[in-house]
Amino acid sequence: MTKQPLIEFQNVNFHYNSQAEATLLDINLTIYEGEKVCIVGPSGSGKSTLVHLLNGLAPFAYDGELTGSLKIRGKETRELDIFSISLLVGTVLQDTDGQFIGITVGEDIAFALENNTIALEEMRERVAHAATIVDMASFLHARIHELSGGQKQRVALAGVLVNDIDIVLFDEPLANLDPASGLSAIALMDELQKKEQKTVLIVEHRLEDVLSKSVDRIILMDQGRIIANTTPNDILTGTLLPEHSIREPLYIKALKYAGCLVGETMDVTDINQLDVKSFAPKIQQWLKTIQIEEKDQVQSSPLLQLKDLSFHYQENNPILKNINLAIHQGEMISIVGANGTGKSTFGKLLCGFEKPTAGSIEFNGMDGANDSIKERGQRVGFVLQNPNHMFSKQLIFDEVAFGLQQQNLSAPEIKERVEETLKICGLYPFRNWPISALSYGQKKRLSIASILVLEPSVILLDEPTAGQDYKHTTELMTFLESLQQRGVTIILITHDMHIMMEYTKRAVVLSNGTIIADSSPACILADHQLIDQAHLKQSSLFALANVLDITDPAQFIEKFIQYDRGVRFNER
Secondary structure, X not given: OOOOEEEEEEEEEEEEOOOOOOOXXXXXXXXXXXXXXXXXXXXXXXXXXXXXXXXXXHHHOOOEEEEEEEEEOOEEXXXXXXXXXXXXXXXXXXXXXXXXXXXXXXXXXXXXXXXXXXXXXXXXXXXXXXXXXXXXXXXXXXXXXXXXXXXXXXXXXXXXXXXXXXXXXXXXXXXXOOHHHHHHHHHHHXXXXXXXXXXXXXXXXXHHHHOOOOOOEEEEEEOOEXXXXXXXXXXXXXXXXXXXXXXXXXXXXXXXXXXXXXXXXXXXXXXXXXXXXXXHHHHHHHHHOOOOOOOOOOOOOOOEEEEEXXXXXXXXXXXXXXXXXXXXXXXXXXXXXXXXXXXXHHHHHHHOXXXXXXXXXXXXXXXXXXOOHHHHHHHEEEEOOOHHHOOOOOEHHHHHHHHHHOOOOOHHHHHHHHHHHHHHOOOHHHOOOEHHHOOHHHHHHHHHHHHHOOOOOEEEEEOOXXXXXXXXXXXXXXXXXXXXXXXXXXXXXXXXXXXXXXXXXXXXXXXXXXXXXXXXXXXXXOOHHHHHHHOOOOOHHHHHHHHOOOOOHHHHHHHHHHHHHHHHHHHO
């Protein structure tokens, strides 16, 4: 049976009133009933505006001029209101906390029905049905704030599905989820399409994770235009993804590095269906050319040492238990693990926001138990996930100078240190600009500059790359590497397995408040049991090694990391 057009863009342009130039240009796109489509593109490509047109936020909430035709189920959206559009297109936001109204799961799912004055008995039936679809029926009386990130996302989805809509739009659904929860979310979207016959649109930077389940099409956007509208296989075997700053799946990168004949005639979307006989010899030959660097033997005493560290809010509910960890000057390490496993609490203890209930934190062999918040801040600088939450001034120079002014330094010394820090961070030319004029990536660097100027021994970053595209992620991580080379110790709390693998040589895995691994990313990503226990995600490189019968997957991953680092270093 021929599928019917559900969404039709015809010569659509959109120009926000607040901007000088149009954000979307000549958009022609048709999405059919029952399709699952992934929309990718670098920051500023127009993805968000496309989303806003589909769910009615533009032009009803975000003022602008829409030209051309946008139809949903044959209805021109400009002739509808935002409420009518919400009954056609349901949106699950990146930050689900901003989507909740009710206190309990059941209350929140029922909210839209209450607004529509649905009879109580019908409301109960529809709430139960929506909760069952997302596997949350047993949580109807649970409080929203007690749920994990993945469970919150399911509740937000149920609140959309309760109106029995046909189109579900996911806006950066993986940004705040741990790797295992992210895969569960993608599996749930797959079920929505296949079992519930919903049309699913996914806007996401993490393409490899999205492709853990099949999608019908990938839409690539850049500079307000649709660059490609094609099958996953076509876009994976071509060069468009790296050309437009989209991270390729790692196994695709490995195949291309090895010079395998990746072409349109081959299906590379399923690792298990690869042409192993053709690929294996070239992969083996490529691997022989890569020499793994010997690890430096660190002889110095640890800069930071955690000894038998434990913490709890409630006596019988420990958050962290017997943490022992030594970190040396100039290291960059990742702290990884599931949502709710103690990573954020770990960060709070390091920064002095919380005091250990047992054990100690030592800096250069000295116990930091009696540090004030100010003193601890001079040892450990904490960079929040959202840079906008860190700023208290309007001008860039004033923001970086603020911490030094609290130390009663002279104006000439403050000026010298601020300017030197801004030069290190690549922000000196903008020193007199308002912060609001910076891009998101520049704001991220400014938030680090405001910490770096205080000369802490350690910089701790919470999810530094969440929601950022590949280009801005690479720029930020390259900048952090330059700080590391200056001797700054950097700790990354992250869900991003790519960041762990590409930029850190050591990763610490937390599970249920304890350290269950402290090893190289390659060894961690090759340990299937460890990945399951810590709610991480198996690397596609591990899957590729298995298909190719490579006897040492960890070494294969390590060699890929080594080669990829060399490629990225030469591209800078």
